[in-house]
Structure formats: structure tokens, C-alpha cells
Amino acid sequence: MGKKIRVLVAKPGLDGHDRGAKVVANALRDAGMEVVYTGLHQTPEMIAESAIQEDVDVIGLSILSGAHLTMFPRLVELLAERGADHIKIIGGGIIPDEDIARLEEMGVSRLFGPGTDTRDIIEFIRKSCADSVS
Amino acid sequence: MGSNGGQDLQVLIERFEQGHATAAARLITILENGGEPAESVMDRIFPKARGAYRIGFTGPPGAGKSSLVLHISQLLRRRDVQIGVIAVDPTSPFSGGALLGDRIRMQRLTGDPGVFVRSLASRGSLGGISNCTDEVADLLDAFGKEMILIETVGVGQSELEIAETTHTVVVILVPESGDGIQAMKAGLMEIGDVFVMNKADHPDSELAAKEIEDTLRLKNVPDGAWIPPVVLTSALEGRGIKELAESIEKHHRYLEEEDRLVEKRRRILRSRVRSAFMDRMERKIWDDPSVREILSERIGDVYEGRLSPYRLVQELEKRVKIE
Numbered sequence: 001m002g003k004k005i006r007v008l009v010a011k012p013g014l015d016g017h018d019r020g021a022k023v024v025a026n027a028l029r030d031a032g033m034e035v036v037y038t039g040l041h042q043t044p045e046m047i048a049e050s051a052i053q054e055d056v057d058v059i060g061l062s063i064l065s066g067a068h069l070t071m072f073p074r075l076v077e078l079l080a081e082r083g084a085d086h087i088k089i090i091g092g093g094i095i096p097d098e099d100i101a102r103l104e105e106m107g108v109s110r111l112f113g114p115g116t117d118t119r120d121i122i123e124f125i126r127k128s129c130a131d132s133v134s
Numbered sequence: 135m136g137s138n139g140g141q142d143l144q145v146l147i148e149r150f151e152q153g154h155a156t157a158a159a160r161l162i163t164i165l166e167n168g169g170e171p172a173e174s175v176m177d178r179i180f181p182k183a184r185g186a187y188r189i190g191f192t193g194p195p196g197a198g199k200s201s202l203v204l205h206i207s208q209l210l211r212r213r214d215v216q217i218g219v220i221a222v223d224p225t226s227p228f229s230g231g232a233l234l235g236d237r238i239r240m241q242r243l244t245g246d247p248g249v250f251v252r253s254l255a256s257r258g259s260l261g262g263i264s265n266c267t268d269e270v271a272d273l274l275d276a277f278g279k280e281m282i283l284i285e286t287v288g289v290g291q292s293e294l295e296i297a298e299t300t301h302t303v304v305v306i307l308v309p310e311s312g313d314g315i316q317a318m319k320a321g322l323m324e325i326g327d328v329f330v331m332n333k334a335d336h337p338d339s340e341l342a343a344k345e346i347e348d349t350l351r352l353k354n355v356p357d358g359a360w361i362p363p364v365v366l367t368s369a370l371e372g373r374g375i376k377e378l379a380e381s382i383e384k385h386h387r388y389l390e391e392e393d394r395l396v397e398k399r400r401r402i403l404r405s406r407v408r409s410a411f412m413d414r415m416e417r418k419i420w421d422d423p424s425v426r427e428i429l430s431e432r433i434g435d436v437y438e439g440r441l442s443p444y445r446l447v448q449e450l451e452k453r454v455k456i457e
Binding site for chain 2: 003004006025026028029030031032033034035036037038039041042045046049050052053054055082083084
């Protein structure tokens with residue numbers, strides 16, 4: 001059967017704007033990936049736990065509430081604590097440029113702003129999984 | 135990293151035995167990907183499976199399968215039962231991708247170390263579950279889970295493999311299934327050990343439940359045979375969950391009488407070995423280049439009408455050498 005790229009798409013925190021997350025989830029599915037969609041109002045703890053049980057290669061978070069500087073670092077920390085720091089974290093939403101640089105320094109692989117072509121996200125995921133997935 | 139994430143199998147198994155969820159999850163991925171590595175994992179895991187009870191939840195899309203799995207899991211957790219949940223969603227035959235959305239309804243189970251939830255894509259299997267569902271259930275069993283709840287994809291009439299995988303099958307219907315129930319008589323209606331009429335908050339639900347009871351009663355059953363009960367539930371309001379759990383337990387107790395469960399487990403294993411054997415034979419046959427060669431050489435004759443498809447099958451059969 002061969003390995004498939006598995007991605008968890010989640011919306012942490014309190015904002016309910018899930019259109020972006022759904023568009024990305026659908027695009028990744030259409031690109032042949034297995035997408036675990038966990039829906040709204042996730043805590044970083046829930047996301048880490050789900051990602052571990054699902055053995056995903058990548059976690060994609062969508063944040064439009066301004067809570068990115070809390071959510072992303074907490075998730076990085078939780079994955080490291082649980083021995084799952086091989087899982088790459090990407091994200092999207094409304095995130096100011098200066099915060100993007102900070103978050104990428106803290107261990108977030110890549111952040112995609114509004115207007116991103118879903119093909120760029122697909123390509124990024126494929127490239128970053130190339131060493132673990134045939 | 136290699137294909138096993140750089141960790142060799144021995145290390146993974148050791149970590150699995152120590153109870154690490156990351157190791158269990160990675161081993162499930164290996165089982166999903168199949169082939170020789172999956173067989174090596176099974177060699178190690180299968181003897182450790184302790185015989186967890188397996189309950190299947192099946193029914194049409196949107197009937198409330200995930201929500202009922204959540205409710206039953208929560209009830210079992212209050213009794214301190216260790217739970218494994220396997221939730222299957224369909225793989226797209228066009229892209230090979232899948233959207234696995236069953237966790238949305240099961241969020242409240244996340245964070246409880248007594249529950250392990252895994253979503254599986256059906257990956258080309260047409261029976262309503264994934265081909266590796268049995269193996270993943272074995273693994274969760276060996277991981278210490280006492281009850282394994284397996285949710286199928288949303289089914290129509292003929293995706294019935296869940297009956298060959300689990301000990302109690304719960305068929306979930308909704309009042310809107312309406313006339314659809316008639317059509318399902320031949321398939322889905324025959325595999326249920328417990329029937330659920332979900333959405334009891336709907337005004338037609340009691341009537342619909344009665345119709346199912348009537349349909350079930352039409353069947354001739356020998357004395358002492360199990361007669362599937364019909365339970366009214368509302369996953370939305372959490373109604374009827376205790377009654378559903380009681381019906382499942384009653385069926386479990388029924389199977390434990392007169393060695394029925396032992397027989398059922400043997401039958402399930404037999405059908406598993408059979409289908410694994412058939413898979414392997416099929417692969418062996420198509421891996422033989424002379425078989426493929428004859429097929430492409432002679433298919434033109436079939437197209438021109440000089441040869442019937444069945445004569446070509448006989449020619450192919452003669453070429454098959456199975457050591």
C-alpha cells in the first residue's frame with residue numbers, strides 16, 4: 001500500500017472562522033494526503049494528543065484570533081515533552097510579519113498568510129516529508 | 135529518517151510495551167502500510183492480544199455513529215474500562231486522499247489516557263472498513279485496551295465486513311432512513327446484533343423503530359436464538375445510551391453462553407486467514423510476468439470475438455505456478 005502523508009488540521013482557541021482550515025484540508029485531501037480534521041476550539045494539549053495518536057507527519061493550525069504567540073510555542077513545547085518533535089508544525093491565518101519570524105525561530109516550520117496558493121502548501125508539505133515518506 | 139522513522143522495530147516494540155502512545159501510533163502506521171514490515175509487527179503483537187471485546191458501529195452516513203461511539207465510550211470510561219476506538223472514513227478513489235473527520239465528534243475523549251482513538255482511511259477497501267482494521271484492533275488489544283469500538287464508513291447495503299471483524303454489531307439508523315430501510319433488508323438488516331433508531335428527538339422515530347422491529351420479527355429464528363433489540367437513542371440529548379450499553383452487554387453475555395463467543399472468535403480468525411491468504415495469492419499471481427504477458431497478448435482475441443473471456447481465464451490458469 002505504501003506510506004501516505006498524514007496531516008492534522010485543527011483550529012485552536014476561541015475563534016470560529018474555519019473556512020480557511022476547511023479549504024486547506026480539502027486541498028490536501030485532493031493532493032492525495034490523509035487529513036485528520038479535528039474541528040474548532042482545540043487546546044494545544046488536545047492537538048498534541050490527537051497528532052500523536054494519529055501519527056501524523058505535519059500539524060497545520062489556523063489561527064485568526066491573535067493567539068498565535070501563545071498557541072504555537074505551547075504546541076512546540078508539548079510535542080517535545082512527549083517525544084514527538086519529529087512532527088512538523090505549519091500554520092496560517094492572520095499573523096503579523098514580525099511574529100512570523102519569531103515563531104519560525106521557535107520551531108514552527110512555516111506560516112502561510114492570507115492569499116496563499118494551496119499548491120504552495122502542498123509542495124511545502126511534500127518537500128518536508130520527502131525524507132520520511134516515499 | 136528511514137521508512138520506520140529511523141527507529142528500528144525492536145526499539146518501537148519495547149517502547150510500545152512500556153506503554154508509550156507514540157510507539158503504538160507508529161506501529162499502527164506500519165500496519166496500515168502493509169507488506170513485510172506489517173507482518174513482522176504482527177508476529178510480535180498478535181501473541182500479546184488478550185482477547186478484547188470488539189464492538190462495531192455501522193449505518194448510513196450522518197446517522198450518528200461517531201456521536202454514539204463517544205457516548206458509549208464515556209459510559210465505559212466511568213466504569214474504568216480501557217477503550218480503543220478505530221474510526222474509518224473513506225479514501226477518495228480519485229486522489230487517494232481522505233478527510234478523516236470522526237474525531238470532531240469525539241473531542242471529549244481526547245486527553246483521557248484510558249482512550250486511544252485512531253482514524254483510518256479505507257484505502258481502497260470496499261467493505262466499509264480498512265483492510266488493516268483487524269490488525270489495528272489486535273494492536274490496541276495488546277496495548278491493554280479492553281474494549282475496541284470500531285466505526286465503519288457511512289454504509290449503504292453491502293459494506294458488511296464489520297460483521298467479520300467484531301463480536302457485537304450495532305446498526306444505527308435514523309427516521310429519515312425511511313424507505314431506505316426496505317432496501318437494506320438484504321444486507322445491513324441481517325448483520326445487526328443490536329439496532330439503534332437514533333435521533334429519538336425526531337417525531338417519527340418511534341414509528342420508524344416499530345417498523346424495524348416488525349421487519350426483524352418477520353425472520354424465522356430457531357428457539358433460543360438471539361433476537362436483536364431495537365433501542366431508541368438521541369445522541370444529541372444523550373438519551374437511551376444506558377439502554378444501548380445494556381443491549382450490547384446482553385448480547386455479549388449471550389455469546390458467552392454455550393461457547394458461542396469462542397466459536398465466533400474462531401470463525402472470525404478463519405475468515406481473516408482466508409482473506410489474507412487470498413490477498414497474498416492474488417499478489418503472487420499478478421507478480422508473475424508470464425500471466426500479465428498472456429493477458430496483454432490474448433486480450434485482442436477476446437476483443438475480436440475469437441476467444442471468450444472464460445477461455446482466456448483457463449489459459450491464464452494454466453500459467454499459474456504457486457510454490
